[in-house]
Amino acid sequence: MHPSHEHNLTTNPLHFGIEWDKCNVCSTAIGHYSFFYCCTEKCEFKLCLRCAVTPSQEERKIRHWSHPHQLRVVERCATFECDACNKVATDSSYMCDICPFWIHKTCGSLPRLNILVHHKHPLWLSDSLPDIYCQFQQFCKICKVEVDPSHWLFYCANCRFFAHIHCALSKTPVLRHEGADDDAELMHVPADDEQSLNYMKQKCIKDMISLSVNISVSPPILINHWDHDHPLALEHKSASAITMDDSNQESVGPILCDGCTKPISSSSDDANVLYKCNQCSYALHRYCALIPQEMNHSKLGKLKVHKRRALSNILECCENCYVLSNGFTFRPEGESYDYDVGCVSLPEKIKHITHHHPLKQRSSGGGAVCKACSSECWGWSIIVYGCEICDFNLHSSCALKPRTVPHRWDPHPLRLILSIEDDVEDHPQDFECEFCSQVIDTNTWFYHCNICDLSFHMLCIDPYFLYANVKFGAMGIKKEDRKETLVLDNEGLPALETRSGRSWKLRD
Template structure:
């Protein structure tokens, strides 16, 4: 075999070819043509574009061709410019004792010609030493030349070598797999792809109005809030590179920020397209004075069977109910059948919704029973989008045993009017039953539809939701109903300016945000309330505690007689902030805050709700 190589090298034609190659290369820059020893026809210089329709492959290294190349106009023969200009004879550090000669292909069909660097069979251009049976393909030759070239990248403390092998590797910059040109640290194994190594230090992203700065890891001061990518909403790993805006606390994966594709929040949801925008409820609420139930039902046509009759009979009560359409403030009416409601006396609550009674309303002249006109006009049944299997029936029976049911939306207990399906044990209080099917919210481009979910994370507060949400099916956007009902403005008694609902960090506010109520740090990537004038902030959760009552749907004040206590027991909430905690006189267990109980305050006698009902049932039987 070695004699075959030697004969080819020593032939006159080979020497003539060598001299001819050198002469053509000298004039190739002007004539743009090359006569190469590996091909019979002249090769024409050309520039191959990366987006060319036909992908060309180099005959010498069998790699795709992009950029300068030589090609034959008669044959499908192409060479990279660097492959076409390889020297015929060279010295290499892997085989320093002899010179290596370039061959265009194997001169015989034997499988013993394998590259000394990678072990693969030499097929096309390769260098060989005919005396030592040494072979080196041009790809490994190029790689080793690159290895000898090192670069210093500002992201790493060691020098990086350049690799152009088509190996699959995991990029330490973006956290994804890559092939092709890369940079490797032989000291610690740090490995990044060429595209990441060439990323600009700042970039203008179409998804944000400021320039983004490249950081080689997620800054420690922001990691405690576990921020997500503001483009794809995916998780950010603190070890990988990110683009971010310091003033806005806007973060992005490097591949999201550099992508040319426009990120859309999706198309209009199908359910939203079927409704006219003019009839959609637009949120957020103007301020905390707006009652959601009033807003959601202002255009709703109820059954209206009473039509403001002066006297009605209602299924929830045994006696006739009298209609009242004006507030009485005159003490001279105290003996009349019309109830006196003024600021100096305790206002009555509606037996339908447990809220403070206000005109117009119905009341019973014989009993302490009140119904808002709205509650009296409620339909007997309704179809609900979150329970399509059965209609929901109005539950307005006379609650003599103080039965509590839990609302499937807000999960709060309720002993007043509800809509429910007893077969499925699905119940909704009045406020939740009339949540709109479709809403628009200024924070999201598309309409949001009402959905019932279980263990879903809210995109706004990051809380785990079991109940109702407003969702965008097009882009997997979830907003729990509590976030949806947050008012856009909140007035606090200790601040002369209103707090505004803020969806992102305040521009150029580089300091930390702390809640003025709980004094804990605020994650500005989540919604919060902020007063620009006073530079004060509030958690949305702390604000919700002002207008969210766990007993919102419970009417207290009824009495229950049990045989183990001489006095009637009053239905009441468990005392708050009482230490030590009182205990139930029946089972001995502590009464929990935010629970309900029956009590005789003068005797300090209290019973759990269940214990009192059990005692009353035994007495009845």
């Protein structure tokens, strides 16, 4: 007798009467020369040798780490949706007789600690997302799909590496961030630092104007520029400006270009070639002096320069990056908003280190989310770089964030963290922004110092980012919509002054 059948069973070691059959308990195939048990009452019940020696139902119950009740071992294969992997597959199983809990036997047999091919550290198997990580959405690092907090997963606490169990067990390697041969001509980001980023932006302007101007011709010594009332003379030297501070003391600093508002430095091969006015502080990079007044943009359409001659003290807010500027701005035909020259000159395609395909300027909208800041890419007027193959999108302002930045609170440069797995070693605790004191969502990019353990949101790293494209040096720069005047305070930082004369610094 066997508990799985009401009749007596007898062995049938060499059963030549059948071609193939299956065990009625576990559905294992029985064929030629197989030992098995069959029913003496000729009811065609067959039992394989493995099931014949299996313990009774009570003895076949186990305690499993994932469930509070005992689970019954079900050897017969069945097709069901597993509560562990959430896949519908045919397998033997572990089933709870008290509540509706049912998992594949292969899932239930997985070890709690597994050394897998997709990560540098061993991964723990958990029946749900640990509470410490539930404050933000978490995504599988292999398939990039959101991890359901109630489902089983593999994870690494040190690196915040999460993976669905079927993804973690797959043998398909994760694509690393390597460029193809035809990516060499594209602009590769992020730039190493702010200085490299300025050179990169100047090259973008150079490439933009080369489409309409022959830049190989030797530049003239003296020019009359459409944006300035005085002649501009060509200079070939390291550029510095002598300005007067509030105490009438001379101070020396770099000359800022009145076109792109970035420093004119002698470190680049031709960035030190500038046009400068001998009567005032007006100066332009050589290539900024060649920027045309009208151009066609692949995404924004026909653009016309918004001249600064009559509006020299007005700050314009760029529609794309939302940064104020008193440099060259362009306005689409028939519209009332502006783009600064840095955004207008961005290349149509770039290659970012975080993605293995080139990214192309595309229209935003349609629910696309920026992978850097996790906010929606909305509005056709926003310049977004997106992959034509994958669901990968970046705001142009996020894509251009430099890899390292200095900060006055840390003696070391802070590094842009693009991936916890690749950029931070052994940091199981939360990352808290030093500026706003909020916990940082590690699915987003942020700045961090591995030595001092200081972290900042991308926007918090520089609270004065709003004025990054403003050339200071003259009083009375106005921001029309708030009727305020922007000046430099005694520490060289922007301060806002209302008409009543009350002054205050931006948040420090």
